[in-house]
Amino acid sequence: MDELTSLFAFISACIVIILIPGPAQALVLSNSISYGKKSGIITAIGLNAATIFHSLFAAAGLSAILHTSAVLFSIVKFLGAGYLIFIGFMTLKNSSQKETAQNNSSLKKVFLKAFITGILNPKVALFFLAFLPQFVDVSRGNVFFQFILLGTILALMDIGYETLLVLITSFASDRFVRNEKFIRVRQKITGTVLIILGIRLAFAQNK
Incomplete structure (x- = not known):
């Protein structure tokens, strides 16, 4: 398989993967609905920064260790699940407060939460x-670089698609942005989604 054919096959596979709804998209959309499109886009960037790190882990053989060690898999899994459930409960607790997550400090926190969520998901690894x-x-040589390049391509494609979803979602939700009751409902939805994702991750199997 020549380079162009291989790249086309990879991009085609990535498109199929990206179009399948999953926990990452749920997190991006819930943050977008609750805190605005900037937070949704930053969430997508944070999750896909973790994607690039996972490609690095795979290249270094660390993912293989995770695959063969049930104990390590469980540790990472429960750390990730616990983190998701924690920030979910914190979001529910603060649902009575108006949070827009539009200032630089808050956006950094959004990025960090998304990045940690992505890193602590052993199923992604x-x-x-x-x-x-x-x-x-x-x-072709330089296998490590090939892993990183492929992971970066997938991450950029995913960011582009999720940004489009965020813009579409924000167009509808912006009509209600000044409604205090709607703001509280949005935050409760986000908190609930995070808790569900955490529970789902806790029951993930090493397959």
């Missing part, structure tokens, strides 16, 4: 371990 090697060609 195992996905990269299974997916990326199919498109890495040892004969």
